[in-house]
Amino acid sequence: MELDRRLLLAHCAVHALSIVAGLLVVVPMALNGSAFKGRCALFSSGYWRSEDRDELPTQPGTVPHLVVQQWGPPAACQCVTFVGIFTVLYGAAQGWRCLFYLHGRHDDTLFSSFLTVLLSVCVLFLSGGASVILSLGLVSWCDTVTNDNTQSFSCAESQSVPLYLDVDTSSFYTELSLAQVSLWAVTALWLTQSILAVLRLYHSHSQHISGPCLPREKELLLGHSPSDGSPSPLPTFIFVV
Template sequence: MLRLRSSLPPLRSRSSSRTRRARRGRDSNNKKMALDNLIFGQCVLYFLAFVFGFIAVVPLSENAEDFGGKCLLFTRGMWQNENITVSKQRFIVEEWGTESSCSFITFVGISSLVLSAVQAWRLLFFLCKGHDDSIFNAFLNLLISSVVVFTVFLSSTIVSVGFNMWCDSVTEGGTMPSSCEDLQDTDLELGLDNSAFYDQFAIAQFGLWAAWLTWLGISVMAFLKVYHNYRQEDLLDSLIHEKDLLLSRSSRRNSDLKTGPI
């Protein structure tokens, strides 16, 4: 007479498997919540980058219009008397700054503004739909944000150094009784509107440096996203390996049951 064996697993085994499934479910929910928080943080930073880019681009465009396309950055000049008998001085521009400097920082500001707006909208869509980037897209975002960090830092440095050179020229290295900010209220008789140049570049500097800090934070979060996806792939590989081991053990157990003693 054949000895019958139950095909059902023991009660302890079933309870432990349910515990493992519950633990995996909790871990999956925690990781999804952490991923949603990461995406939300990226979305907020992209929105801030858009705002700071807008703050930088507007005064740069206004200054280009006021100066008739001439670039104030790295401009050199000096004060001279109009004639021997009259002590009135006039600021003479020796060399205007290259237009490529102002064009470059304006282009970087507009590019940062547009890219941040697109990324913020895309991540907001992902957050609402529950989607996520692939590993390739996450790495591509990290690469793009790193390039933007470098270019925004370069443009911010150009604005700060170039504007300081202009202020040194217009104040003769700080020997003038008026500061660079005060001289924007003085007609320099350059055939252009210089009534707001200090405020315009002060706001532009703030916008660019704030945008650089924001993009630096975006790059850090993009790196964390790539690292999270990499760890997630490792977890999936380990789960697949564990599943294969369980299936092989189950098949061996079934084969042992079939060849049991008679």
């Protein structure tokens, strides 16, 4: 198996994995956004407060509940969702191209390979930043829910604890944790794609340098015929007086 074919097969496999990982980012974030009514839980701030029976007549005695002072910026959740959607669409398009190249037994041009490297590196930094945002935002939300770990329950257990918010919090930790792990997997896959893209660029550059037209061009520059190796005749000038 030739080098370019191995690289194409590896790139196809990485694109297929990126589609799955991207979906595991988009679907949990969409479910969480629907459960939270379009609000972003990342970097949300709040505190716990106890209400007596007069304010909450349906609950016996004093009932503590969470008060959200400010919901997180929507851009944080939108950035995470964008990286997941772009990964799915790009993986599907590039996976189809890889299969087409495998069937046609050819690869990208030198310029196209360079653009692939540039795009992969840019999205690698974007996905890495989105992964950090999601991780830090989830930690901030968990600190709010557990009151800086002073509550008797953990962040994962708080899904089953009534927070008395106007949003559905029954599965927020499962959704955000799944999106977090998947997004870090997407970042690792983009790193792999960047490495493979650099290798394909190097291979395309090598093929371009040692192409079949180079010996013929060299012979023409030296003034030899490519067929018989005989020197080309000098041009004859006729002067008319």
